Amino acid sequence: MRKQLFDIPKGIIYLDGNSLGPLPVSVNKKLNQTVNDEWRTLLIKGWNDAGWHRQPLTLGDRLAKLIGAQANTVVVGDTLSIKIYQALAASLQMRPDRKVVLSDNGNFPTDLYMAKGLLDSLDKDYELRIVDPEAIAENLDESVAALMLTQVDYRTGRLHNMKELTARAHAVGSVAIWDLAHSAGAMPIDLEACNAEFAAGCTYKYLNAGPGAPAFIYVRPDIVNDIKPALAGWLGHASPFGFELNYTPGPAIERMRVGTPPVLQMSALDAALDIWDGVSMSEIRKKSILLSELFISEVEKRCPTLNLVSPRDSAKRGSQVSFAFENGYAAMQAIIAGGVIGDFRAPNIMRFGFTPLYIDEDDVRQAVDVITDVIQNNLWDREEYKTRKEVT
Numbered sequence: 001m002r003k004q005l006f007d008i009p010k011g012i013i014y015l016d017g018n019s020l021g022p023l024p025v026s027v028n029k030k031l032n033q034t035v036n037d038e039w040r041t042l043l044i045k046g047w048n049d050a051g052w053h054r055q056p057l058t059l060g061d062r063l064a065k066l067i068g069a070q071a072n073t074v075v076v077g078d079t080l081s082i083k084i085y086q087a088l089a090a091s092l093q094m095r096p097d098r099k100v101v102l103s104d105n106g107n108f109p110t111d112l113y114m115a116k117g118l119l120d121s122l123d124k125d126y127e128l129r130i131v132d133p134e135a136i137a138e139n140l141d142e143s144v145a146a147l148m149l150t151q152v153d154y155r156t157g158r159l160h161n162m163k164e165l166t167a168r169a170h171a172v173g174s175v176a177i178w179d180l181a182h183s184a185g186a187m188p189i190d191l192e193a194c195n196a197e198f199a200a201g202c203t204y205k206y207l208n209a210g211p212g213a214p215a216f217i218y219v220r221p222d223i224v225n226d227i228k229p230a231l232a233g234w235l236g237h238a239s240p241f242g243f244e245l246n247y248t249p250g251p252a253i254e255r256m257r258v259g260t261p262p263v264l265q266m267s268a269l270d271a272a273l274d275i276w277d278g279v280s281m282s283e284i285r286k287k288s289i290l291l292s293e294l295f296i297s298e299v300e301k302r303c304p305t306l307n308l309v310s311p312r313d314s315a316k317r318g319s320q321v322s323f324a325f326e327n328g329y330a331a332m333q334a335i336i337a338g339g340v341i342g343d344f345r346a347p348n349i350m351r352f353g354f355t356p357l358y359i360d361e362d363d364v365r366q367a368v369d370v371i372t373d374v375i376q377n378n379l380w381d382r383e384e385y386k387t388r389k390e391v392t
């Protein structure tokens with residue numbers, strides 16, 4: 001429990017760290033330093049003297065430890081949509097004779113949109129094949145260039161077996177790309193043992209680096225030097241300051257960099273990552289399961305009109321619990337008004353994330369009290385809660 005490391009407003013129980021992590025106390029001071037001691041004082045010298053230029057790589061090395069990867073295999077930058085695009089483009093180059101990208105209908109839409117956009121731009125006979133999550137294995141055949149999946153379903157929390165599906169993909173000669181958006185910082189990940197070629201994730205969810213914080217990408221070290229980046233940005237060039245007219249990819253993972261990195265957001269990420277020093281991810285996982293189980297049993301006991309849509313088996317679930325409820329949007333607004341913050345995903349899903357760094361059993365019990373009050377007393381049945389905001 002590291003609650004004191006976060007600055008969460010009094011009276012709020014925050015069950016939405018799966019969407020946007022709360023503010024780590026250390027970020028304020030760190031950002032202040034970056035703004036005043038670096039940007040203001042060093043001006044352009046900051047790229048060298050404050051290490052801004054190398055920071056996508058040094059932060060990548062810190063993140064690597066949290067996802068079971070070696071140093072020099074992860075780089076930070078851009079958004080997750082962009083990183084997925086890069087990974088997929090590289091995968092298609094690796095399997096030029098294959099035309100199918102396989103994914104599932106539990107994947108986050110941006111991953112599917114980016115894939116479709118890329119495939120359409122290639123103007124060949126490419127196909128994005130989207131199947132049920134349970135049907136992945138039976139759809140893996142020798143036409144599949146890349147298997148592109150998100151480990152934890154953003155809506156239901158359903159957890160894919162990353163190691164097993166990667167092995168199955170490899171058995172038919174396909175490349176495996178994993179989106180770790182809802183698993184990095186939530187549970188142990190052993191990328192190296194899993195042997196996937198690519199992985200990517202974001203840092204503003206369970207890693208608490210703030211709104212708009214950059215994404216990360218991992219490339220397996222034995223293939224990285226064969227990649228010709230589709231997004232051949234100048235900072236991924238072998239010598240960005242040689243300003244050559246032709247692109248030569250930089251060494252290893254550096255080639256997955258694109259353009260100028262967001263220095264202030266990287267600084268926030270750097271401070272946010274301090275929280276993990278000395279934290280055991282398997283301990284986090286154990287506690288997250290404990291909290292989720294408590295939440296499920298209390299909600300089911302007290303709010304029988306809510307239907308669990310997350311897997312009941314904790315081994316098949318990430319760190320979030322979702323319930324379907326017809327008036328889910330309005331109910332979530334009423335719950336938020338009661339001081340418990342979760343979120344809503346169309347069409348009818350109320351989503352609650354459990355992050356043991358700052359949530360304990362008391363918080364779970366109190367949250368269930370608020371939810372029960374809203375559901376049993378129909379507190380959601382007010383106009384002000386029914387008007388959808390732009391961001392749900």
Ligand SMILES: *Cc1c(COP(=O)(O)O)cnc(C)c1O
Pocket residue numbers: 079080081082107108110111150154179181182202215
């Ligand atoms: C949150 C999330 C994203 C977000 O992508 P951005 O480009 O960073 O906005 C993408 N994929 C998945 C699976 C996500 O959960």
